[in-house]
Amino acid sequence: MSAPIVVDNVAALRAQIRNWRRDGLKVALVPTMGALHDGHISLVKIALEEAERCVVSIFVNPTQFAPTEDLDKYPRQLARDLDRLREAGAHLAYTPGVADMYPAGFATKISVGGPSAGLETDFRPTFFDGVATVVAKLFLQAAPDCAVFGEKDYQQLCVVRQLCRDLDLPVEIIGAPTVRDSHGLAMSSRNAYLSEAERGVARKLNVVLRQTAAELASGADEASAVGEAAEALVRAGFRKVDYVAAREAVTLAPWRQDRDGRLLAAAWLGTTRLIDNVEIPGA
Amino acid sequence: MSAPIVVDNVAALRAQIRNWRRDGLKVALVPTMGALHDGHISLVKIALEEAERCVVSIFVNPTQFAPTEDLDKYPRQLARDLDRLREAGAHLAYTPGVADMYPAGFATKISVGGPSAGLETDFRPTFFDGVATVVAKLFLQAAPDCAVFGEKDYQQLCVVRQLCRDLDLPVEIIGAPTVRDSHGLAMSSRNAYLSEAERGVARKLNVVLRQTAAELASGADEASAVGEAAEALVRAGFRKVDYVAAREAVTLAPWRQDRDGRLLAAAWLGTTRLIDNVEIPGA
Structure with a gap:
């Protein structure tokens, strides 16, 4: 080229x-x-x-x-x-x-x-x-x-x-579509700030989001599911979770289970803030 | 056509x-x-x-x-x-x-x-x-x-x-350039709201602005000149003067006598608000 x-x-x-x-x-x-x-x-x-x-x-x-x-x-x-x-x-x-x-x-x-x-x-x-x-x-x-x-x-x-x-x-x-490494971590210029240990924790973000989106799609209670997701991220080693939230896919209005949704999250690993999101398939 | x-x-x-x-x-x-x-x-x-x-x-x-x-x-x-x-x-x-x-x-x-x-x-x-x-x-x-x-x-x-x-x-x-009637009143869709008597008063707006701009161009004190202009408008029959102000012609920053300026005003005749402006020639 x-x-x-x-x-x-x-x-x-x-x-x-x-x-x-x-x-x-x-x-x-x-x-x-x-x-x-x-x-x-x-x-x-x-x-x-x-x-x-x-x-x-x-x-x-x-x-x-x-x-x-x-x-x-x-x-x-x-x-x-x-x-x-x-x-x-x-x-x-x-x-x-x-x-x-x-x-x-x-x-x-x-x-x-x-x-x-x-x-x-x-x-x-x-x-x-x-x-x-x-x-x-x-x-x-x-x-x-x-x-x-x-x-x-x-x-x-x-x-x-x-x-x-x-x-x-x-x-x-x-x-x-988001490009991910073989462990599902979303590519981001800010990944360059992560230590090897933090990178291992970072890979959990996508895992937790996928799991929670699947639960939401199968009818789990939204408030409990996103609350548990935030707790799971902290247990995995994230220092702080800014949000885990289910939203309507186009307008980002509050999600309704009969609509295509998106599950979005932002969380801190040390001084690095990571974001990610996954689809919530419509019912 | x-x-x-x-x-x-x-x-x-x-x-x-x-x-x-x-x-x-x-x-x-x-x-x-x-x-x-x-x-x-x-x-x-x-x-x-x-x-x-x-x-x-x-x-x-x-x-x-x-x-x-x-x-x-x-x-x-x-x-x-x-x-x-x-x-x-x-x-x-x-x-x-x-x-x-x-x-x-x-x-x-x-x-x-x-x-x-x-x-x-x-x-x-x-x-x-x-x-x-x-x-x-x-x-x-x-x-x-x-x-x-x-x-x-x-x-x-x-x-x-x-x-x-x-x-x-x-x-x-x-x-x-602003188009004016034979008495200097700037054309405006809002002139349609004016009574015949108000139209007579409205025509003073441009007269006062021209006079004040000439005074400013010849070195008059800015605060006194714009204050007197506002008073003259009220004496002429305007109900209220929102502002009479000298500004730098391009940025509308405060005017300096060595720069091209613009003298701008807004004033009320009954329930109708009129605006007008004239050049202040640079020194």
């Missing part, structure tokens, strides 16, 4: 995409914060099935980190990321700087209600404002036909769909 | 604009709330100078009215508006319904800081959120090359410019 074109400004990005569009080529965008792993690469592969050209943005977005969070230590490894994108066959890497995305005087915020209520928002209250604003900017900069987001960040996927529907952003949103 | 095409849904709007774009035609948008007067028609004429096709949206946007404001009595006169657009040579009138713009479950809000601070926001705190959100939607629905906004709503013009810059909305914003 040839190396991807690397551009770091919106004028060059638009010029390249305009050329592709003039040639009748469909363009997919994969927004990332870099530190690319197999999960991201699976998004690139889906993008290449959906479109003739794949643009990957790499931008560690400061506005979706709270002051107490890991912005400074978030892994940055551009050269390695570009190698991985070359192997995967991505056509363009868009690597804007913070001052390009948020120039002096920047003053606009997009807030998406609906699926952003609760879950992550209870613990990271400004997170989805940061996500919605940067995603809208990336969509308006690149004007892709479609964009691929991982189901790993399931609430984010729902928020981005709502954003596009509400603002009439003409971008098709494609959700991609 | 032939009658404009009338479309009431985004699919038909996009199909027509796509056809024009395929033919290489530049498209301008003039967003309005209907009740078209000579001010709006001047925007259409500027649009037709800038672009080969002019789209006028007519949508009384509920989200920019507070519960206490005049949403229900805001003048609606579509047949007359379409006649005026035909005379002016506009090519398309886009007339979506409230349920088209804000379908059930709509949950997204755009907040623009910077120039939205103070002035109108002190009295209509959610107004510019409503404006920014609907303007972004209209831009994303129509994807015009440029859009024309009147300087009559000067703070709105500055907020829309900031919105486009911050979100990378690829639409050129063109500000159009």
Whole structure:
């Protein structure tokens, strides 16, 4: 595979995409914060099935980190990321700087209600404002036909769909299944923070969620089931559980047993916060 | 002139604009709330100078009215508006319904800081959120090359410019001079609410602003000059003055005498609120 074109400004990005569009080529965008792993690469592969050209943005977005969070230590490894994108066959890497995305005087915020209520928002209250604003900017900069987001960040996927529907952003949103290691641990850039021992504990997150989702699907009482799941995570070695919650799969409204649902969780291992989610099959 | 095409849904709007774009035609948008007067028609004429096709949206946007404001009595006169657009040579009138713009479950809000601070926001705190959100939607629905906004709503013009810059909305914003009657009264749909006697008083607004701007430009003390302007408006018959304020012309930050400024005011005549603004020439 040839190396991807690397551009770091919106004028060059638009010029390249305009050329592709003039040639009748469909363009997919994969927004990332870099530190690319197999999960991201699976998004690139889906993008290449959906479109003739794949643009990957790499931008560690400061506005979706709270002051107490890991912005400074978030892994940055551009050269390695570009190698991985070359192997995967991505056509363009868009690597804007913070001052390009948020120039002096920047003053606009997009807030998406609906699926952003609760879950992550209870613990990271400004997170989805940061996500919605940067995603809208990336969509308006690149004007892709479609964009691929991982189901790993399931609430984010729902928020981005709502954003596009509400603002009439003409971008098709494609959700991609979570990529897991052989023990079921969801791929995440934050797994890099885990010790070997913590990694063993982390693998229990998916096990507990799968088990609880199966119980819910067979009619278990919701409050007891999610309560027991949270206790099981603490017994397994998680320091703190932010939430385990069953939600309706599309709107993230409270789950009803006759609807397709999603079981979502966030929990802490030492100073690392992990999230995961699994399907609750409808009755 | 032939009658404009009338479309009431985004699919038909996009199909027509796509056809024009395929033919290489530049498209301008003039967003309005209907009740078209000579001010709006001047925007259409500027649009037709800038672009080969002019789209006028007519949508009384509920989200920019507070519960206490005049949403229900805001003048609606579509047949007359379409006649005026035909005379002016506009090519398309886009007339979506409230349920088209804000379908059930709509949950997204755009907040623009910077120039939205103070002035109108002190009295209509959610107004510019409503404006920014609907303007972004209209831009994303129509994807015009440029859009024309009147300087009559000067703070709105500055907020829309900031919105486009911050979100990378690829639409050129063109500000159009305020159209006035022979006595200097700025054209406004809300002038329809005024009695003949009130109209006589309303005409003083522009006179006082011009005089005060001239004094400021010649070095008058700012606090005294705007205070006297407010008093002069009350003496002339205005019931209440919301603000008279000098601001920097682009950012709407506090004015400095060495910069181009704008003198803005809002005042009440009975139950009707009028706004106006004039240039303060730089020293």
